[in-house]
Amino acid sequence: MTATPILALDVPDAPAAFALLDRVGPAADFVKVGLQLFTAEGPDVVRALHERGCRVFLDLKLHDIPNTVAQAVRSAASLGVELLTLHASGGAAMMRAARAAAGDGGPALLAVTVLTSLSAEETAEAWGRDAVTAEAEVERLARLAHACGMDGVVASVHELPAIRRTLPRGFRVLTPGIRLAGDDAGDQTRVATPAEAVRLGADYLVIGRSVTAAADPAAALRAVLHDLDPAPLAASVR
Numbered sequence: 001m002t003a004t005p006i007l008a009l010d011v012p013d014a015p016a017a018f019a020l021l022d023r024v025g026p027a028a029d030f031v032k033v034g035l036q037l038f039t040a041e042g043p044d045v046v047r048a049l050h051e052r053g054c055r056v057f058l059d060l061k062l063h064d065i066p067n068t069v070a071q072a073v074r075s076a077a078s079l080g081v082e083l084l085t086l087h088a089s090g091g092a093a094m095m096r097a098a099r100a101a102a103g104d105g106g107p108a109l110l111a112v113t114v115l116t117s118l119s120a121e122e123t124a125e126a127w128g129r130d131a132v133t134a135e136a137e138v139e140r141l142a143r144l145a146h147a148c149g150m151d152g153v154v155a156s157v158h159e160l161p162a163i164r165r166t167l168p169r170g171f172r173v174l175t176p177g178i179r180l181a182g183d184d185a186g187d188q189t190r191v192a193t194p195a196e197a198v199r200l201g202a203d204y205l206v207i208g209r210s211v212t213a214a215a216d217p218a219a220a221l222r223a224v225l226h227d228l229d230p231a232p233l234a235a236s237v238r
Contacts, residue, residue: 003198005224006057006174008032008208014041014048021052024217027225030055030082032206046079055082057174057204061112062086066097073098077106083174083204085154087112088141095148108172111145112154113138116177135162146171152203157192160200174204180223194227 007028009017017037021028031054037045038060049056058081062069069086076084086098088111095111102109114123114137124132138159143166145153152172155163163173175197197205207224214220 003194003202003228004030004204005194005221005228006030006032006204006206007211007221008034008206009037010034010208010212011037012040013037014045017045018048018052020212020217021054024211024221027218027221028211029053030057032057032059033081034059035061043075043079046081050080057081057083057206058107059083059085059206062098063090064094066094069094070097070101073101073106073109077102081107083108083110085110085112088145088150088153092144092148095145095150099149108151109149110152110154110172110174111141111148111150113141113145113159114155116156135159139163139166142167142171157197157200157202160197160202164201169201172203173201174206175202176206176208178205178207178210178224180210180220180227194224198228 007024007030009020009031011017011020031049033046033056046056046058058076062072063086069090073084084107086095086109088095098109114134120132120134123134123137124130138155139162142153142155142163146167152174153163154174154176156177157175160173160175178192178194178197180193194205211217211220211224
């Protein structure tokens with residue numbers, strides 16, 4: 001498998017999160033804790049997930065003055081999370097402060113470029129431009145993030161080719177908006193299948209509603225894993 005799937009625990013509270021994990025099964029060993037769950041439960045939910053044996057991606061999309069973000073990064077590091085997000089649009093000083101706070105033993109820092117829920121028109125409106133293209137804006141912000149010492153970026157699968165053309169392969173890319181073929185895109189405007197993301201060079205895939213909203217989440221996650229790498233399943237039935 002050439003990309004790591006991360007299950008999004010986009011649920012209202014800890015009991016819902018652990019009920020979902022019970023339904024999905026042990027294959028969901030890397031999970032995302034986002035704003036909804038972290039706001040409801042705080043750091044305790046991260047500690048509880050670690051006790052369960054889960055790796056944690058803390059998706060808080062930090063965006064504030066440099067000192068405040070640096071302190072938040074230190075707090076996240078003390079929790080032992082593996083990945084942490086902040087907005088590239090927070091600027092160079094903010095990202096450099098986060099890098100210094102994370103140090104060598106802290107979480108990998110991933111800079112959010114353009115949210116996958118935003119269309120080109122919405123991005124242009126928000127940033128006061130006449131027109132933008134997602135690819136150009138993502139590439140620009142990815143270059144800035146790399147220059148500021150970020151470990152990678154968050155971007156849609158559709159911008160992966162531009163990132164891979166211009167930045168080192170060790171610069172990681174996490175892709176949200178992953179859907180199984182035939183699934184509803186929901187509030188995302190730039191989506192792709194797991195296999196497409198792998199083909200284009202994603203390092204991490206955030207898997208949300210394709211699994212969490214499925215009638216059988218465990219079967220849906222198996223479908224995702226098969227889409228990522230069909231060889232083990234094929235071998236098991238021979």
